[in-house]
Amino acid sequence: MIYFDSAATTPIDPKVSDFMVDILNNAYGNPSSIHKAGQKSKAVIENSRRQIASCINASSGEIYFTGGGTESNNLVLKGLLTRGDHFITSSIEHPAILKPTKELENQGVQNSIIKPNQFGKIKLKDIIPEIKSNTKLVSIMYVNNELGTISEIKKISEYLKTQNILFHTDAVQAVGKINIDVINIGCDFLSASAHKFHGPKGIGFLFIKDGLSLNPQITGGGQEKNLRGGTENISGIAGMGLALDISNQKIEENHNYILKLEKQLFFELEKNQIKFRRNGINQVTGLCNITLFNVPGQSLIVNLDLEGFAISFGAACASGSSKPSSIHSKIGIPSHEAECTVRISISRQNTSEEITKLTTILSEIIPRIKRRKDA
Ligand SMILES: Cc1ncc(COP(=O)(O)O)c(C=O)c1O
Numbered sequence: 001m002i003y004f005d006s007a008a009t010t011p012i013d014p015k016v017s018d019f020m021v022d023i024l025n026n027a028y029g030n031p032s033s034i035h036k037a038g039q040k041s042k043a044v045i046e047n048s049r050r051q052i053a054s055c056i057n058a059s060s061g062e063i064y065f066t067g068g069g070t071e072s073n074n075l076v077l078k079g080l081l082t083r084g085d086h087f088i089t090s091s092i093e094h095p096a097i098l099k100p101t102k103e104l105e106n107q108g109v110q111n112s113i114i115k116p117n118q119f120g121k122i123k124l125k126d127i128i129p130e131i132k133s134n135t136k137l138v139s140i141m142y143v144n145n146e147l148g149t150i151s152e153i154k155k156i157s158e159y160l161k162t163q164n165i166l167f168h169t170d171a172v173q174a175v176g177k178i179n180i181d182v183i184n185i186g187c188d189f190l191s192a193s194a195h196k197f198h199g200p201k202g203i204g205f206l207f208i209k210d211g212l213s214l215n216p217q218i219t220g221g222g223q224e225k226n227l228r229g230g231t232e233n234i235s236g237i238a239g240m241g242l243a244l245d246i247s248n249q250k251i252e253e254n255h256n257y258i259l260k261l262e263k264q265l266f267f268e269l270e271k272n273q274i275k276f277r278r279n280g281i282n283q284v285t286g287l288c289n290i291t292l293f294n295v296p297g298q299s300l301i302v303n304l305d306l307e308g309f310a311i312s313f314g315a316a317c318a319s320g321s322s323k324p325s326s327i328h329s330k331i332g333i334p335s336h337e338a339e340c341t342v343r344i345s346i347s348r349q350n351t352s353e354e355i356t357k358l359t360t361i362l363s364e365i366i367p368r369i370k371r372r373k374d375a
Contacts, residue, residue, distance in 0.1 A: 002354050005310045006196075006347035007145055007173065007287050012239075013198040013246055020200060020239040027234050032221060041234050048241025055248040056190070057181040058207050064224050065237050068204040069172035070096040072191035075206055075227075076168045077101065077139065079214030083108030085136040090114045090122045090151075091330050093141050097170055110134070119281035120149040120331050124156045137166045143173035146327045146343060147280030148287030150178070157186040166212070172196055172204075176247035177255070177284050182207055194236070198347070199243030203236035254348045258286040261346050261355050268359035274366060279333065279341065286346035291333070294371040297324065297342045303365045309358055312343045 003011060027044045029037025046060070053060040066072045073096040081087055081104050089097055091113050101111050112130035116122050122140050138160055143150050153169050160167045168189035171180060175190075176197025182190055189212075193204040208214065208227075220229020247254065262285060269276055269290075279289040292300070297313040304311055313324065328338035344358070 001308055001310060003310045004344045005312045007345035008312055009195045010198045010347050011349055013243055016199055016239045016243045019242050020235040023235040023238045031232050044234055044238050045232055048237045051241035051245045052205055055244045057183050062207055062210055064206045064208060064227050066204045066206050067202055069191050069193035072204050072206040073097050073170055074100050075214060075217055076189045078217055080137055081109045086110040086132045086134045088112045088127055088130050088138040090116060090140055092116050092120055092144055092327055094145055094170060097139055116331060118331050120144045120147040122151040124152055124159050135165050139168040142169045142171040143284045145173045146325050147289045148283030149280040150282050150284060154185050161186055176244055179251055188212055194240035194243055197243050197247045200236050200239045203233055203240050255285050257348060258346050261350055262286060264352060264355045272359055272363040288344045291337050291341045295340050295366050297340055299369045307361050
């Protein structure tokens with residue numbers, strides 16, 4: 001399998017999986033137990049918390065472990081907003097924001113949903129007119145998961161501070177790829193997920209700025225300072241800390257490497273006379289949303305899969321969906337083009353040879369499946 005779907009999830013870094021196996025075997029004590037075995041597990045957890053905090057310029061007391069990006073997002077919205085509050089978000093957020101928004105609406109939390117521009121960018125100027133006297137929270141994603149577009153996070157955050165409105169960013173597609181500094185951004189909450197930066201699945205974290213608090217959504221044994229009950233996923237937490245540390249240490253190097261592969265992809269598509277348009281703007285490196293004119297995306301994905309290549313058509317998070325993503329209509333891409341739009345996402349584990357193999361196979365498949373005319 002040649003894997004170009006790292007925006008859906010990344011393969012685990014072998015150093016991380018080795019480390020996790022070691023932790024599974026050797027740090028088995030319950031971190032809440034006071035004996036040595038328990039304290040060993042506790043130390044593993046706290047070490048990861050420190051690693052993560054230092055990667056995003058937070059203090060370790062501001063990092064809370066969760067079961068991933070979905071849980072972190074749910075925790076902020078449901079842990080903060082109550083009947084009578086007003087909340088602002090965007091129409092292109094992940095379902096892990098949009099679904100809780102809808103649920104909270106049914107419980108009396110008002111909302112305003114901002115539309116992006118044609119590149120999938122959310123701008124401060126679109127948020128300002130929506131602010132009301134009861135606006136408690138704004139949540140805008142750092143990087144869009146389908147287009148790769150980076151929004152005006154720092155600008156939005158700085159303005160909201162002057163209005164005493166809390167700001168959350170779903171940074172699931174940014175952490176490990178972009179240098180994140182929570183002090184510089186000035187956000188109050190930030191969500192991340194390990195499986196997007198070559199860590200394990202089912203583990204994530206939420207940054208909560210010192211002094212702020214949320215109502216827990218999972219109660220039990222008082223873990224995570226009473227914010228999330230349940231015996232900790234020790235190996236997952238340890239794996240996430242190491243995965244982020246590895247990604248952050250070479251963030252610049254990885255960026256340059258992936259950018260080189262990305263340029264090669266576009267160069268070879270052009271050289272092979274494949275007509276395409278890249279959607280989005282100011283994208284995170286490696287996330288390439290491209291419309292291949294008159295080439296049905298669904299058929300392309302299936303044909304590529306048969307040849308051993310993984311790319312995506314619509315976000316994987318829309319659970320098994322084979323329909324074109326709704327994001328395209330939200331940024332004004334007509335449906336006949338949306339059906340011909342795919343996402344190729346490159347990670348540091350891909351190689352130049354793999355890019356050439358992909359563009360070569362694309363030039364074989366595309367003439368076979370291309371529609372004669374626009375639908
Ligand atoms: C922007 C964004 N937010 C949230 C999530 C959900 O994260 P998780 O899979 O860890 O629940 C994803 C996953 O695709 C995502 O891309």
